Amino acid sequence: MGGTSGTIPAGAPRVAIVGGGIGGLAAALCLRTAGIDATVYEQADGIVAAGAGTTVTPNAVRLLRRMGLAEEFERRAVRLEQGWEMRRWETGEVLFVQEMGERCREMYGEPCYTAHRGDLLGVLAGAVPSETLRLGATVTEVADESDRVRLTVQTRAGTETVIADAVIAADGMRSTLRETVVAAADPEFSGDSAFRCLIPAEKVPAFARRPVQTLWLGPGRHFVHYPVSAGRLINIVAIVPAGEWREESWIADGRVADLVAEFDGWSPRLGELIGAVTAVKRWALYDRRPLPRWTRGRFTLLGDAAHPMLPYYGQGANQAIEDAAVLALCLRDVAPGDLPAALLRYEEIRRPRASRVQEMSHGKREVNHMPDGPAQRARDAGFAGRSPLAANAWVYGHDAEAEAHGFLAGQPA
Ligand SMILES: Cc1cc2nc3c(=O)[nH]c(=O)nc-3n(C[C@H](O)[C@H](O)[C@H](O)COP(=O)(O)OP(=O)(O)OC[C@H]3O[C@@H](n4cnc5c(N)ncnc54)[C@H](O)[C@@H]3O)c2cc1C
Numbered sequence: 001m002g003g004t005s006g007t008i009p010a011g012a013p014r015v016a017i018v019g020g021g022i023g024g025l026a027a028a029l030c031l032r033t034a035g036i037d038a039t040v041y042e043q044a045d046g047i048v049a050a051g052a053g054t055t056v057t058p059n060a061v062r063l064l065r066r067m068g069l070a071e072e073f074e075r076r077a078v079r080l081e082q083g084w085e086m087r088r089w090e091t092g093e094v095l096f097v098q099e100m101g102e103r104c105r106e107m108y109g110e111p112c113y114t115a116h117r118g119d120l121l122g123v124l125a126g127a128v129p130s131e132t133l134r135l136g137a138t139v140t141e142v143a144d145e146s147d148r149v150r151l152t153v154q155t156r157a158g159t160e161t162v163i164a165d166a167v168i169a170a171d172g173m174r175s176t177l178r179e180t181v182v183a184a185a186d187p188e189f190s191g192d193s194a195f196r197c198l199i200p201a202e203k204v205p206a207f208a209r210r211p212v213q214t215l216w217l218g219p220g221r222h223f224v225h226y227p228v229s230a231g232r233l234i235n236i237v238a239i240v241p242a243g244e245w246r247e248e249s250w251i252a253d254g255r256v257a258d259l260v261a262e263f264d265g266w267s268p269r270l271g272e273l274i275g276a277v278t279a280v281k282r283w284a285l286y287d288r289r290p291l292p293r294w295t296r297g298r299f300t301l302l303g304d305a306a307h308p309m310l311p312y313y314g315q316g317a318n319q320a321i322e323d324a325a326v327l328a329l330c331l332r333d334v335a336p337g338d339l340p341a342a343l344l345r346y347e348e349i350r351r352p353r354a355s356r357v358q359e360m361s362h363g364k365r366e367v368n369h370m371p372d373g374p375a376q377r378a379r380d381a382g383f384a385g386r387s388p389l390a391a392n393a394w395v396y397g398h399d400a401e402a403e404a405h406g407f408l409a410g411q412p413a
Contacts, residue, residue, distance in 0.1 A: 012037045013336045016151055016164035018139045018177055020047060022117070023303025023320030024170035025124035028132055029067055030328035040128070041153055041162075043138035047125045050251055051117030052196040052281070053228045053235025055080075055213065058110035058396045060318035063325045064123075065110070066401070073123045077115035078227045080104070082212040084388045088380070089218025092267035096383035097212075107389055108396045114213060114235065116198070116228040120317060142167055142180055142299065147337065149298050165336040166298045166343060168327065170320075173288075174248070175305035181296045187286035190310060192365065193242035195259045197280045198233040205272045208234050216270055219371040221262060223270060236277065237311070238262065239285070239368075246284050254282025285310055287362055290355035293347065300343040302327060307354040312368070313361040315395065319354050322400035326350050329404040349407050350400075357395065 013036055017024045020042030031038035056064075056077065064070050079101065086095040104112045125133070134153075137160075141152035151162040169177035178184075201209050208214070208225050216223040221240040228235045240262040245254075259280050263270060288308045294301040303320035323346075330346040331339065370376040389396070 008032065008037045009035055013165040013331065013334065013339060015166045015168060016041060016162055017168045017170055019170035019172055020133060021170060021172055021303065022121055022124060022317045023323060025121065025128055026321045026324035027168055027170060027302055027327055028128050029124060030324045031331060032132065034328040034332040036331055038132065040133045041137040041139050042133065042135050045136045047121055052198050052237065053114055053226060054117050054120065054317050055314035056113040056115050056120060057318050058104060058108035058112060059398045059400065060321040061110040061113065062399060063321050063401065067127065069123050069127060073120065076119035076123060076230060077113040078211050078231055080112045080114060080211055080213055083112065085212050085214040086383060087214060087216045089216055089266050092269045095380045096386065098388050100389070104389060114226045114228050116233060117317070119229055139177070142177060144297055166339045168300055168302050169305045170302045171305050173304040173308040175301070178301060178305050180299050181293060181301060182291050187288045190285040190287050190365070191242060192239050192285045193245045193282055194285060194311065195238040195240065195254050195280045195282050197236050197277055199236065199276050201227060201232055201234055203276045204234045205269065207269065208273050215368070216266065217368050218266060220369050222368040223263060225273065242284050245282060248284050248286050250281065250283060252282060254280040256280055290358050294351055295343045295347045297340050298343070300347060307358050309358045309361040312365060313357060315357045315361065319357055323350055323354070326400050326404045329401060329408065345408065345411065349404050
């Protein structure tokens with residue numbers, strides 16, 4: 001990669017990307033830089049900057065840098081100085097903290113950031129040529145036509161038919177196009193829900209404004225906070241038992257009183273932070289296990305459509321960016337007739353790793369939510385001497401493009 005989107009040569013393959021989230025936009029940028037005529041179809045009338053915070057880890061930062069976006073991203077994000085600051089629910093005692101700043105760069109060549117999803121999306125959208133992005137365009141159907149794919153696209157002006165050489169479904173966690181590749185399956189309810197909100201930095205206690213990712217651990221729930229948007233906003237995510245809440249939507253409103261009640265009796269310092277919350281979103285957490293395949297013919301999945309994951313590992317956006325970079329390497333210089341084989345190579349490279357990250361996200365829940373007692377005390381004692389940065393080397397140290405180059409070099413021409 002390098003620079004933003006390049007000139008598209010005549011006769012380049014036409015690729016339709018369904019969904020203009022982080023995955024779809026990153027894919028458009030990477031594909032166009034690789035000389036592929038990629039167009040994004042996004043159902044919303046504008047780029048949906050909704051959402052709250054997300055972590056952007058070195059494995060994705062190195063790819064953003066190669067896309068030429070790291071500096072702009074850094075201006076809009078927060079570079080973490082410390083992370084995994086674990087605090088005890090009742091007293092606020094710091095059980096553990098990991099130095100992140102220079103240590104992260106030394107170990108993985110890039111820092112770790114926290115960002116508002118909208119800020120990351122804005123950086124990607126700003127680099128994609130406007131004619132590449134069709135807004136207010138919902139893809140309602142895709143159909144194979146021997147050597148091409150026909151898409152039905154609904155816009156305000158009516159129904160359009162689009163012909164493409166390949167389709168990338170980047171239509172998110174609740175992807176409907178996924179069923180083009182695999183049988184429909186109900187997700188598993190995790191039993192938890194997440195409250196999310198953003199608070200202006202000037203309204204929160206000073207400890208919450210530090211460039212630190214903090215986790216308060218307590219029985220059956222945990223509470224996370226960190227600054228985003230160059231420190232102007234503080235992101236809060238509180239994972240609690242779902243009770244009757246079943247709505248799986250990033251934009252559903254929750255009740256502040258319910259959030260307050262969930263953390264009744266916790267440290268007064270945390271109470272002070274919760275006291276600054278005036279509105280919350282709430283979404284039920286559903287788990288989806290790794291898919292057995294991502295690709296069928298000229299059709300493949302990318303981002304949350306391919307590997308939706310519980311948020312415990314903070315890798316949703318990062319894995320989508322890795323997908324985008326690898327997809328572009330696999331499709332570069334490929335003739336339209338060879339796209340199905342190239343899409344399979346993309347899947348072969350990406351599916352094992354993304355599935356592993358999905359499984360890891362699934363396994364994180366128990367540890368954070370232990371009730372007080374011997375197991376919790378053993379957990380807290382075990383934090384000493386740990387290095388989550390080192391333990392996560394396989395995630396943060398990964399160079400998705402280097403892996404793809406290695407894989408593709410070993411393929412017969
Ligand atoms: C509104 C929203 C808020 C979010 N908030 C957070 C957050 O606070 N923290 C966090 O870690 N993650 C958040 N996420 C998820 C996070 O963005 C993803 O995990 C990750 O970035 C991978 O994104 P994606 O591009 O694969 O999918 P998504 O970001 O879900 O994007 C999918 C896109 O596809 C579009 N789409 C769906 N169906 C069609 C169709 N048929 N035709 C055309 N377009 C279609 C959707 O409108 C959406 O823009 C949010 C996602 C959304 C959609």
